[in-house]
Amino acid sequence: MAVDESWRTDLEQWLAPFLAGLSHPARRKMCPQYIAGLIGPGDRKSVQPMAARGGEAGYDQLHHFVAAGIWDSAPLEAALLNEADRLVGGTGAFLVIDDTAMPKKGRHSVGVAPQYASSLGKNANCQTLVSVTLASREVPVMVGLRLFLPESWTSNPERMAKAKVPADRQVALTKPEIAIEEIDRVRMAGVRFGCVLADAGYGMSAPFRQALSERGLSWAVGIPYRQKVYAADVAMIFPVSGHGRPRQHHIPDSQSVAAETLLAEQPWRSVSWRRGTKGRLTARFAALRVRVADGPTQRIRDMGNQHLPGEEVWLVGEHRSTGERKYYLSNLPPDTPIKTLAGAIKARWICEQAHQQLKEELGLDHFEGRSWTGLHRHALMTMIAYAFLQSRRLTAAGRKKKSRGTSAAADYARRSAGDPQHLR
Known part of the structure; x- marks a missing residue:
């Protein structure tokens, strides 16, 4: 119980820059409770079971906050980027582009359609999110999750309006085009990284590679x-x-x-x-x-x-x-050693660990609403929760480094790979 209260107290303090972006007191109250619900015990991280376990906020309050409340997510997204840069940003960091699929029944949830799911290795009825992960020294922090809309959605304005897709998002964009928009957003926030990584789903796109080079970015992609x-x-x-x-x-x-x-x-x-x-x-x-x-x-x-x-x-x-x-x-430059090339190429794997932990531990794929806004707010809450856990892990690893003289990142990698619960 003491450990549980410790992380809850730390969460309230750590969230201060995020809560500053929420003007209404009720939203500043709901945000920590939603994130605590994602981090806390329980297999299901949808709104109803989180409300039942937490006891401090009712279902209607939590659901309104994430799905219907009128508030701008941009300040919280900016705070997440600032925190990610503080934790792992730098010239040695990688910005990893990938996508992750969330299997979904029915046809009414925004973006759901039969489509290829790279994480499943087959076609499935699912939603697909383009993901952006900032990573350094094998430590990932997810900073972007943006829904890809298949042609079955972008060709149907009535369907998009029913799912409350914003007017400026009701356009057909490929996953590489979404990725470039997200990279531009990360760069405008001043996040530091040295190289963009992506798998062949993005690397096979000549416009994607060319857009990276036009921006003066280093990149290594599958083909x-x-x-x-x-x-x-x-x-x-x-x-x-x-x-x-x-x-x-x-x-x-x-x-x-x-x-x-x-x-x-x-x-x-x-x-x-x-x-x-x-x-x-x-x-x-x-x-x-x-x-x-x-x-x-x-x-x-x-x-x-x-x-x-x-x-x-x-x-x-x-x-x-x-x-x-x-x-x-x-x-990368012509004089780059093959060991450096291999290290950059293989650094992409870390985003898969982040995807797994966001789903299995923080309920990324547990959201039961159908709207664009609700899905993206829920995804944002899971990313904030994940960044908080990474902050705690790195702090704990830093304490180990001082007492044992070991690398904080190496200690983190040994102790926490695949287990985001042990430092809560």
């Missing part, structure tokens, strides 16, 4: 093995035709090939990027400078329209011990 690339020394030539009209456009002097093909003959070597619970994590990697075939299209001889060479980047291949092969692109 399909079929992604076409050119050798780094490809040259643009102006061929002279022996007959017919002269050519009006330059073309590359070599053909683009699949990433898998270009790396097949390269030397591969074993690289270890960090220590896991069972020892060093190791795989075989190969890396080569290439030009991505994502430039403007141009008819090339008898091959039809082909993408011209684009930005020069790293092409990286990974052979896992399971036999699985993965491929990546990164615009």
Whole structure:
């Protein structure tokens, strides 16, 4: 019981910057109670069981706060970004882009539709949230969750209006486009990070990669093995035709090939990027400078329209011990060691831990309302709760560091991976 009261007292103090963004006293009262309900005991973190367990606020009050109350979430989102930057921000931090699916029955909850769920590895009736995680030293803090609306929703204004989707959100956006909007929001808040990471669902999008480069951001993203690339020394030539009209456009002097093909003959070597619970994590990697075939299209001889060479980047291949092969692109500098490339690429895994803990421990996928506002407010409350737990863990790890002379981040990673309850 003493531990329970300790975290509750700490929560009230820690939430002060967040509550400053809520002007009404009733909302400043409901916010801590909602977050405490997410953190506290109980398997179900929807409004009704949280209200029943807490006893301080009724169901109607909590439901009104999260689903119907008139208040702006932007100040709380800004406070979350400030706290995340304080906890893990810096030039060595990563901003991880991913998405997470929440299985859902029926068809009336906002954004629900049969669609591919990456976390399930199959098509399912679900809602999909684009996620943004700030992470450093294997410590993640989730800072953004934004609902993706499938075409079955964006093509039906009446359906969106019924689910109370704001007018400025009733537009068809791809997941990479949503991700870029979220990255811009994070950057405008002054959050510090060194590199953007994403899986192949985002990395396969040329506009996504190009948007990152246009913003001067470093990035490392997954790609399909079929992604076409050119050798780094490809040259643009102006061929002279022996007959017919002269050519009006330059073309590359070599053909683009699949990433898998270009790396097949390269030397591969074993690289270890960090220590896991069972020892060093190791795989075989190969890396080569290439030009991505994502430039403007141009008819090339008898091959039809082909993408011209684009930005020069790293092409990286990974052979896992399971036999699985993965491929990546990164615009990190040409002198970047392969160990650094591997470390950046593999740092993306931390967002999966955050997704799991947000769902299993804090009830991200337990919200039972149908509206856009309710879902996003509930998601925001879970992210604030998660940031609070991370703050407590890092504080505890810091105390261990002072008493034992060990790395606070290393102590955190050893003790709390997969267990967000032990420091409550």
